[in-house]
Amino acid sequence: MSLISTLARLEAVSTGRAQPAATVRHRHLSDRPLVFVPLTTAGEAGAPLGALVGTDRDAPRLLVVPQPRDRDLRFAFLAELADVVLPYVDAFAEVVEAAERTETDPETGKRVKVEVDLCADAPQLIVPSRGGIDLVRLLGRSMRFRRTAEQDPEAPYPAPPRVPLLGRWLTHFGERARVPGSSLLLAMTDVLGRHWATGQSTLEDQHLGALLAWIDPPEGLTGAEAALRAELERDAQGQLTCPPAGPATDPAFDNKLLAPAIERYDRARTALAAAEDGLEADDRLGALTAAEREIRDLVRSRTLPTWEKVWQGLDLLRELPEGAHVEERWTRDRWSFTGHRDRVLAGEPPQPRRDDAVTAANKLATREREQARLEAQEALDDLLVMAGRRLSGEAFAGEVTDVVMAYNEGKRPSPRPLVTVRTDDRPHLGERTKVYRSLGGKPQSAEFVGAEEDGGYVVLRILDKMGRGKEPEPGSVPEKGERVCFTLFEHEQRGGAKLPDPEETPWTHGGPPGEATLEAADPVTAEDLL
Amino acid sequence: MPPPRTRGTALRHRLAELRGPDVPAKALDARALAALAANPGCARRAILDGAGVNKAALASALGSPSAFGQSQFALTRGNAFEAKVKADGGAELLRLVHEKLDRSAEPPAEARVPDLTATGPQGRTARTALELREAAAHPGAWTLLDHPMLALDVAGSPAFLEPDAVVVHPDGSWTVVEIKSFPLLDGSADPAKVGAAARQAAVYVLALEEVAARLDPSPRVRHRILLVCPRDFSNLPAASAVDIRKQRAVTARQLTRLTRIEDIAEALPEGTCFSPELPADELTAAVESVPATYAPECLSACELAFHCRARSRETGAVTSLGRPVRAELGGLTTVEDVLAAARGEAGDPADPAVAALRRAAALRAEALEAACR
Numbered sequence: 001m002s003l004i005s006t007l008a009r010l011e012a013v014s015t016g017r018a019q020p021a022a023t024v025r026h027r028h029l030s031d032r033p034l035v036f037v038p039l040t041t042a043g044e045a046g047a048p049l050g051a052l053v054g055t056d057r058d059a060p061r062l063l064v065v066p067q068p069r070d071r072d073l074r075f076a077f078l079a080e081l082a083d084v085v086l087p088y089v090d091a092f093a094e095v096v097e098a099a100e101r102t103e104t105d106p107e108t109g110k111r112v113k114v115e116v117d118l119c120a121d122a123p124q125l126i127v128p129s130r131g132g133i134d135l136v137r138l139l140g141r142s143m144r145f146r147r148t149a150e151q152d153p154e155a156p157y158p159a160p161p162r163v164p165l166l167g168r169w170l171t172h173f174g175e176r177a178r179v180p181g182s183s184l185l186l187a188m189t190d191v192l193g194r195h196w197a198t199g200q201s202t203l204e205d206q207h208l209g210a211l212l213a214w215i216d217p218p219e220g221l222t223g224a225e226a227a228l229r230a231e232l233e234r235d236a237q238g239q240l241t242c243p244p245a246g247p248a249t250d251p252a253f254d255n256k257l258l259a260p261a262i263e264r265y266d267r268a269r270t271a272l273a274a275a276e277d278g279l280e281a282d283d284r285l286g287a288l289t290a291a292e293r294e295i296r297d298l299v300r301s302r303t304l305p306t307w308e309k310v311w312q313g314l315d316l317l318r319e320l321p322e323g324a325h326v327e328e329r330w331t332r333d334r335w336s337f338t339g340h341r342d343r344v345l346a347g348e349p350p351q352p353r354r355d356d357a358v359t360a361a362n363k364l365a366t367r368e369r370e371q372a373r374l375e376a377q378e379a380l381d382d383l384l385v386m387a388g389r390r391l392s393g394e395a396f397a398g399e400v401t402d403v404v405m406a407y408n409e410g411k412r413p414s415p416r417p418l419v420t421v422r423t424d425d426r427p428h429l430g431e432r433t434k435v436y437r438s439l440g441g442k443p444q445s446a447e448f449v450g451a452e453e454d455g456g457y458v459v460l461r462i463l464d465k466m467g468r469g470k471e472p473e474p475g476s477v478p479e480k481g482e483r484v485c486f487t488l489f490e491h492e493q494r495g496g497a498k499l500p501d502p503e504e505t506p507w508t509h510g511g512p513p514g515e516a517t518l519e520a521a522d523p524v525t526a527e528d529l530l
Numbered sequence: 531m532p533p534p535r536t537r538g539t540a541l542r543h544r545l546a547e548l549r550g551p552d553v554p555a556k557a558l559d560a561r562a563l564a565a566l567a568a569n570p571g572c573a574r575r576a577i578l579d580g581a582g583v584n585k586a587a588l589a590s591a592l593g594s595p596s597a598f599g600q601s602q603f604a605l606t607r608g609n610a611f612e613a614k615v616k617a618d619g620g621a622e623l624l625r626l627v628h629e630k631l632d633r634s635a636e637p638p639a640e641a642r643v644p645d646l647t648a649t650g651p652q653g654r655t656a657r658t659a660l661e662l663r664e665a666a667a668h669p670g671a672w673t674l675l676d677h678p679m680l681a682l683d684v685a686g687s688p689a690f691l692e693p694d695a696v697v698v699h700p701d702g703s704w705t706v707v708e709i710k711s712f713p714l715l716d717g718s719a720d721p722a723k724v725g726a727a728a729r730q731a732a733v734y735v736l737a738l739e740e741v742a743a744r745l746d747p748s749p750r751v752r753h754r755i756l757l758v759c760p761r762d763f764s765n766l767p768a769a770s771a772v773d774i775r776k777q778r779a780v781t782a783r784q785l786t787r788l789t790r791i792e793d794i795a796e797a798l799p800e801g802t803c804f805s806p807e808l809p810a811d812e813l814t815a816a817v818e819s820v821p822a823t824y825a826p827e828c829l830s831a832c833e834l835a836f837h838c839r840a841r842s843r844e845t846g847a848v849t850s851l852g853r854p855v856r857a858e859l860g861g862l863t864t865v866e867d868v869l870a871a872a873r874g875e876a877g878d879p880a881d882p883a884v885a886a887l888r889r890a891a892a893l894r895a896e897a898l899e900a901a902c903r
Binding site: 002003004006007008009011012013014021023024041042043044045046068138141142167179199201202203204224231232249250251252254255260353382383384386387388390463522523524 | 598600601602603604605606607664711713716725760762763826827829830851852858866868872875878886890893895896901
């Protein structure tokens with residue numbers, strides 16, 4: 001954490017309200033995001049209890065598993081989830097625009113431009129907290145290898161038809177969420193925490209209720225008071241008035257409310273199965289429906305407050321103007337979405353359990369590159385972020401006090417003007433350190449020539465973006481009196497060394513992965529939960 | 531005239547007084563061990579855990595109840611999984627130990643599973659030590675100790691520990707087994723949870739080493755423990771050997787550096803008692819008489835964290851925002867001091883921390899002002 005954000009936190013403590021940590025919004029927000037508020041059963045891996053999901057703030061769809069240990073009920077939940085998520089995803093997959101992509105021509109080996117489809121927009125999934133992202137990944141993993149009755153008629157416990165496809169999409173969302181700056185799948189706590197500094201620690205910021213309490217405290221309360229209430233206040237029954245954002249539930253809720261309700265549901269089911277005639281069965285079916293409704297009400301009562309909070313968070317974020325580079329990063333998300341759409345359409349098998357060496361190395365390289373890109377772009381888009389870089393000596397801003405025209409010694413002399421900048425910043429400049437400034441959205445580079453002994457003045461030699469002529473193009477050289485900001489980091493990220501094609505993987509890295517095959521489904525046991 | 535008490539009994543007596551009359555001592559559970567790892571320097575945690583005070587009850591009595599609790603679903607599953615792993619005299623468990631840790635040994639066709647029941651933690655500890663000695667007399671056989679009880683000297687007082695299982699190999703060496711109910715998915719598990727399990731197991735290894743040192747010849751305590759988890763989405767056990775040398779070294783070092791509980795206890799005013807029966811104000815005074823070093827990490831490890839956090843915030847301590855915050859602010863420890871220094875109202879401009887703060891404040895103000903325009 002930089003000293004600037006620490007200072008913002010301390011100011012939040014003393015003013016009782018969260019302070020801005022960014023002046024623009026650094027993440028893309030869709031006009032029609034799909035909000036997903038899941039709950040899971042404590043102690044089970046990927047056994048959902050229920051969820052609120054939907055794109056309409058006023059009409060969330062409630063999905064509930066009345067007995068999380070029953071495989072059929074879990075499958076019914078997943079099938080319902082697929083009915084909500086897949087049409088949403090498909091709606092974006094259908095609308096495309098033409099775009100160009102450079103590809104290597106397989107015959108000539110040259111880089112050529114190819115015209116391809118790019119989805120005009122992409123879906124966006126929003127979960128309340130980081131735990132939600134992990135659950136999306138886990139659900140994806142649990143579903144994508146399942147076999148439907150159609151794929152494998154012999155399979156015991158076949159999955160409902162669209163469930164494996166949902167698994168592939170959720171896996172894609174989960175994987176994409178690991179790429180810095182991507183916005184296909186966002187956790188509300190992360191995004192809010194990026195834009196506001198609260199008067200509590202980052203650990204406590206993981207609680208969505210407490211985080212929002214600092215950012216937007218209710219009338220008459222300070223952020224600290226409201227956050228404390230959100231964290232700890234319990235009603236007469238001993239239940240948290242602000243239930244945790246999930247996917248884990250509060251143990252007091254499990255023990256006092258949920259467990260008895262599930263037990264009543266189990267009893268009603270057993271009773272129904274034991275019914276001897278139609279009349280009795282009707283009565284008992286009524287009891288079962290009532291028991292199920294009770295669990296649905298319980299799940300709704302725990303997810304609805306979080307649902308509201310996610311939308312409240314979206315409202316707050318939408319008030320911030322979008323950063324200049326956000327659109328460009330969203331385009332990368334659209335490429336990623338289009339790429340996966342094409343893989344699904346082409347009938348490729350689901351993502352493997354473990355990536356092969358080349359894919360894994362590519363993913364890692366992408367994440368590193370995107371991290372560097374994100375850091376550079378956020379600084380360029382946001383003066384507050386740039387202030388942090390200036391404080392750490394990675395950038396400096398100041399006024400141009402002198403411009404001296406100079407030329408390099410070539411056959412055709414090109415302009416290499418010397419610019420003196422007066423600055424209070426203390427950049428870490430060494431001899432001929434390259435620095436960059438943004439000129440009409442493109443980076444212009446300069447090199448460090450010298451500084452005055454006591455600091456304060458920096459002399460730079462501008463190196464490029466001045467046109468081909470002997471005289472620099474107008475506006476391409478800073479003028480006396482102009483405010484300029486140079487960074488020591490590059491604005492655009494170059495890709496690293498190219499990796500070999502997967503078929504050429506050297507034996508040191510496991511050799512070629514071979515034909516992509518459909519991995520075996522997880523073996524199923526008669527009873528998969530304890 | 532009563533016989534002169536030894537130091538050990540005097541301390542034990544003193545700790546019992548702190549706990550309150552007729553309050554049984556609480557064994558160091560997994561959470562207390564996690565708290566020890568998260569905040570070894572906290573005197574309040576040390577004395578409360580050392581005296582075996584029930585911190586959850588204490589926190590409720592203080593009016594800041596802890597938010598910990600265990601869902602019965604998780605509890606049922608945890609117990610059911612452990613029972614499944616240990617079923618049939620531990621056949622599956624021993625098979626996993628053999629496969630993952632000791633493939634050169636005879637496969638465990640049958641194993642000794644001694645009965646370890648006894649009254650009280652001391653009794654069970656003695657019983658465990660006895661059975662471990664007994665196992666040494668049966669070379670070539672596998673022995674499974676189900677829920678043994680071990681004692682470890684923590685800051686001068688014995689803490690009782692209960693590992694899930696300890697296995698004695700045919701070569702006489704011992705292995706700690708940890709059974710957890712988080713899944714091992716495609717061969718990997720949540721690193722945070724594995725880390726916690728490894729730290730916990732490291733403490734068991736240290737306790738076992740104390741037992742081993744008293745035997746002649748001393749059996750080897752293996753530094754690779756067996757972590758057993760459910761595989762993928764099933765309830766079948768999968769195991770993995772976890773090297774805990776690092777955690778063991780860290781914990782051993784922390785244990786030797788702990789302020790002796792004796793010294794903390796001596797510094798307490800006469801008549802201090804942490805019994806949850808006492809009125810809240812007396813208890814608060816008693817708890818306040820021991821200094822705490824609160825950090826946000828405590829929230830996930832210590833029952834008393836909400837109480838300490840409230841106190842820490844009241845005094846405006848910057849550590850309540852996280853340890854790294856404290857690290858970059860030099861000698862400034864309270865929120866008001868830092869803000870006053872940043873505004874230029876206090877502090878020595880020659881102090882590098884103060885100078886950096888003022889620059890940060892100026893840059894921040896400049897950026898926010900420019901953004902508003």
